[in-house]
Amino acid sequence: MIEIMPIWDYSKKIPLYVQLYEYIKNEIQIGTIKPETKLPSKRKLASYLGISQNTIQTAYDQLCAEGYVESKPRIGIFVKRLEDKLLYSLPPIYKSDENINLKDNFDYLIDFCPRDVDLNNFPHSIWRRLTTQCLYSDQSSVLVTGEPQGEECLREEISKYLFQSRSVRCVPEQIIIGAGTQYLLVLLCMLLGKEYTYAMENPGYNRVRNVFKDQGIDVDPISIDEDGICLEDLRKSSARVVYITPSHQFPYGMIMPVSRRLELLKWCEEKDCYIIEDDYDSEFRYKVKPIPSLQGLDSNGNVIYMGTFSKSLIPSIRISYLVLPSKLVGKYQESFKVYKQTVSRFHQDTLYRFMKEGYWERHIYKMRTLYRKKHGILLSAIDKYMKEKVEIIGEKSGLHILLKVKNGMTEEELIKSAHKMKIKIYPTSIYYAECVSSEFPLILLGFGGLTELQIEEGIQILKKAWFI
Known part of the structure; x- marks a missing residue:
């Protein structure tokens, strides 16, 4: 009997038949299990792996449905021969979770996200x-x-x-x-x-x-x-x-x-x-x-x-x-x-x-007043902690500003140094049609979703990250 020894992973709550099916499928794709190979009977494999025959049968059925194996009545289940070029172009079944970066899960202390708004003052009731x-x-x-x-x-x-x-x-x-x-x-x-x-x-x-x-x-x-x-x-x-x-x-x-x-x-x-x-x-x-x-x-x-x-x-x-x-x-x-x-x-x-x-007009008036106050705190904090070392751009309206930083760092270096202090800031280079280089890079700071204390604290920490 060919060796089939999947490593069961019980932590991810993936059914055993799925894990078995993916294991055999991967072994066929990489050539470990050769074409024309006869797979073990469900009774023998169930006994060997210590799992039910139904689990084996379900995994085999899926492999048959996808064309990796075929069932020959009264003879057994055999691996089908696939076109080599197509076979080797298939993506690998198993990938480390570390290679899949769908979301930034870093625990930031303060996030100057330009898309955020103040949810604490949303009229929930x-x-x-x-x-x-x-x-x-x-x-x-x-x-x-x-x-x-x-x-x-x-x-x-x-x-x-x-x-x-x-x-x-x-x-x-x-x-x-x-x-x-x-x-x-x-x-x-x-x-x-x-x-x-x-x-x-x-x-x-x-x-x-x-x-x-x-x-x-x-x-x-x-x-x-x-x-x-x-x-x-x-x-x-x-x-x-x-x-x-x-x-x-x-x-x-x-x-x-x-x-x-x-x-x-x-x-x-x-x-x-x-x-x-x-x-x-x-x-x-x-x-x-x-x-x-x-x-x-x-x-x-x-x-x-x-x-x-x-x-x-x-x-x-x-x-x-x-x-x-x-x-x-x-x-x-x-x-x-x-x-x-x-x-x-x-x-x-x-x-x-x-x-x-009439709730809409009242909400807009309230939020305009609130954001004006946050906006003022942001500008005051920048003036207090950074002064002539930076230049503020686009401060007349909206929920974000641009900060031109004059410390010799590149945009990437500014973002990385803020990251080390658990502060998230945003680049502006992504908004250009082509790559641009500038003596003084611009950083985008949103303030809508932050509290007044977070705004002041965030600018104070950025001063330490960039100028000390």
Whole structure:
């Protein structure tokens, strides 16, 4: 009898038949068990390994189903001959868990994550009550598939809010709700067409760039200056669609002035192009009053407006939205309403009630006040502990800043030295279309999810990591 000696691992709670099947499969793949070899009978192998015959039979059945072995009636089970090139190209069955790095499990003391928001001040009790009302007021409707564009009542509330807060002019029929910015961008790529070149700010949001490239779209990186995307470079581009973050450029944080916005709209009109305006965190301003959205200034229907509740409410709710120009609504209605809604109708209804009953405006006011205070503490701490050794960029709005560090370290060295002190900070190099080198690297610091004490302590520790 050939030697079959799997090492049972009881700690992972993997059934024995699976462990046996994977062991034999691996032995066949690496050539230890040769083609035409007869496998032991289930009775003999069960006795040899001290396990049940049913376990052996189940493992053999799986190997037969996948074509590694074949059962010959009244003779036995034999290993099949596989094409060598195909066989040796198969990935190995067993890999060390250390080689699989799916998540950073390091226990950080403080994490300056730019995506985090303050969850301690989320109105849990109100949200819970509205969720309950949603469930019991009309139990049947929220449990079935709703409108492809999103619930009309929520779209109505979003249109009212956008007009009041951002001067966005739209009706509910122009709004499409979807589960996150990336999903909506994929929908937009199909709606606008993939044959065009798209442009975006450089540096710019890397997840958006990845969406465009994954959709097979050529992307022109356009440089930025102190007012946002550079119009001179954009005019030289062949792009017919441009993605921008004018109200809080990501990651630099500058706010595009009205003069640049009007120039951009003029370019768009002359070239018959589209602008995708991502207003991802427009609710939070600290030193200037909000500038009306590009969409609100557009009189030709060339601006597609995007917004999200991830920054202003909670990231996990996954509710974002598009505002299409009128001339694109018909095309969407004709060709894309076959795509079902990706946001839970249950969450949509709860958010509708949250906005309708006035809780949304109160929540935004409360969070704006809270983030303004945290923002001030962050800037004060940097001034207190680092002074002229660093330069702050993009401090007028949003939930993150950039820190230009002048100590001779590279971006990687800054991150590693912070890591040693259990502080997590974030690079900016990933937001460039190509690798860049700079005398003074930039580090991204988010503060939304941190307490006031954590912000002060984190900056104090970074001073020790970088300057002592």
